Amino acid sequence: MNLPKKVKIVEVGPRDGLQNEKDTISAEVKIELVNRLAAAGFPNVEAASFVSPKWVPQMATSAEVMHGITRRPGVVYSALVPNMKGFEAALEAGVDEVVIFGAASEAFSQKNINCSIAESIDRFAEVARAAKEHRKRLRAAVSCAFGCPYQGEVPLEAVADVVRRFRELGCDEIDIADTIGVATPGKVRPVMETAIREFHIEGLSGHFHDTYGQALANIYASLQTGISIYHASVAGLGGCPYAKGATGNVATEDVLYMMNGLGIETGVDLDAVVEAGQFISQQLGRRSVSRAGNAIAAKRAG
Template identity: 80%
Template sequence: MANLPKQVKIVEVGPRDGLQNEKESVPAEIKTELVNRLSGAGFRNIEAAAFVSPKWVPQMATSADVMAAIVRRPGTIYSALTPNMQGFDAALAARADEVVIFGSASEAFSQKNINCSIAESIARFEGVAQAAKQHGLRLRGSISCAFGCPYQGDVAPESVADVVRRMRDLGCDEIDIADTIGVATARQTQTVMERAAREFQIDALAGHFHDTYGQALANIYASLEVGISIYHSSVAGLGGCPYAKGATGNIATEDVLYLMQGLGIETGIDLDIVVDAGQFISQFLGRKSASRAGNALAAKRTS
């Protein structure tokens, strides 16, 4: 068996990336409850908010209320997405521990999504990056469409490496390599991760996989084999991408934790508490959790 990492960090993205596309408004108190349940499970990093235009992402309009109401667990990083200086100022006021900037590895996606080139999109974050450093906040960069794009199809590993370099030069502490539309396969994942690791330290690269084609767990295992030790997941498999047609949710946190448990890899997270959190938010949304492990473990309790 490959020499896998002894421990991994799981970044829980459900409260932000997971809920941002929900059609029905999720009240601040439900989001707060979700974040608190996840904090209680032992996550070291939770993506809790996005300071973006409520016109574009109405679901995130209550971000400041959520950040004010959560019970902060010592040692946990509460992250917020900040697309510009206005967003940064709001995140700072809300006492975010980490701000997240984002760019695409696909030129076509960048143009369709934010009407500018990749280079222009990264340049726009220079002010945010400098401000984060001045205020002692962690800075995370997220690279979307790193494995495929709904508009241009294949994305070359070299294009991913280029954006990794740009984000490294902005001073990012961590960089996420994201499969926004869930098309990646295991060997491709390893190629892209190995290429990214030539530009940035491997222990600060993260895998963010969507499960559109059912490959997310395989891609996580493939990433473990090349030494990636940070993964993003979403409780109950919440989320998708509003700009990528048919893209299903992020990989479910419960499924990732079940995999890690089976491999004997330490996460520091209590799977039972996460299962409860997944069932809680799914009941509120009025639909079944998308986590197979979560549903199986919940059913086992009631049988």
């Protein structure tokens, strides 16, 4: 199959990438990062999370960040929203897209939130209705679609079931996520084809973690199925909580370098993203984990 000629890259670094950082990152640094990423040309930046600061202290400044950023026309600013309290805060902060979530693994759902998959998604029905009433985009993430730290293999029918449930809630976009980074290219195709049977392909996205170094290969396998939306995190921000010391999100710079090499249009300026990646890595006091980002930065430093 021919690869898509154009893809949308959703930049998730400011939320998914930074949320597990132990040292507090100031709202000013987060605002600067979001502004740099939006200026680089991303059509969608996941900028905040309206969860309880008790559970995710790093995201306590989300309202301040959303009020402080320079809004660029045409850019969708997204936030993770777990409940109606979070939705109301997101609405007040001017979020464009609400992100809800559910696992394809029954064991993961029980271990994490002490309820079944069906119950967890039912809890989002009110948030979904409110998002639609307020004309906000609604996106859902299907975590552990390729494997689970507790039960191992995840049946294809479980993925199909969660995608159907999110479709019925009226989601505009659904992310198929390799939360623990265990997927390999051979596994990607059947999972994505299962999702495609349940939801329109233009609204499906791949969210691949690089825990075992497979993310770029998995994105390529996903491109072969026709999926044209991908999530990535600048500088590879975000570890994997289930694999000690492992990287989590695939680095945006590496994804862009591959897309450019394949002649696939992204509308994003790789050089500007490299600069943003070096900026946030300096703020965090460590080296970026993006190989392409570090190579381009070193070449530029000459």
